[in-house]
Amino acid sequence: MPILSIKTDKKNINVEVGASIIDVCENEETSILFGCRDGACGACMIKVVDNPSNLSKMEDHEKDFLETMAAREDERLACQCKVLGDVTIEVSE
Template sequence: MIQITFLSNGGKTVDAQPNSNLLRVSLREQGGIPFKCGGGLCGTCKCKVEQGRENTDDIKQKERRHLSADELAAGYRMACQTFVNGNVSVSW
């Protein structure tokens, strides 16, 4: 199991399976990441991976449409497009 910490939700920490989608875990565990579509179309689920960026998968093309190169370099991701394979802490 891996741990995901939702910093903007009082530091709530939950367990998840490796290769879990960040938004789906947030929905299931009431992590609180905001969203509207869940499919990479709206950009609402933008969040920042504060710790554990190395435990996320590669940036998707849909993310590049909503996030600038500076945002991506700073650790911002779209939760609906991000899969985690190790412990991460996220804020939004």
């Protein structure tokens, strides 16, 4: 079972392979905020600290949005990410 570590909250959460971060956050109290839940508002921007390849691949619309926001390479939209293996994230400043 993969571990989703949320550095900002000092939490290590066991999740099913393929669990979406948004579903995990609905069951746990975390600092990750969600708005549109559809990759269109940027409220859920996270920084991937470790093992970025253990998140689901970026779809075009997430990529386009992050480019528009001039996001850094280690940033993702939490509402668009599924956990495939151990990964560490934090809330993006």
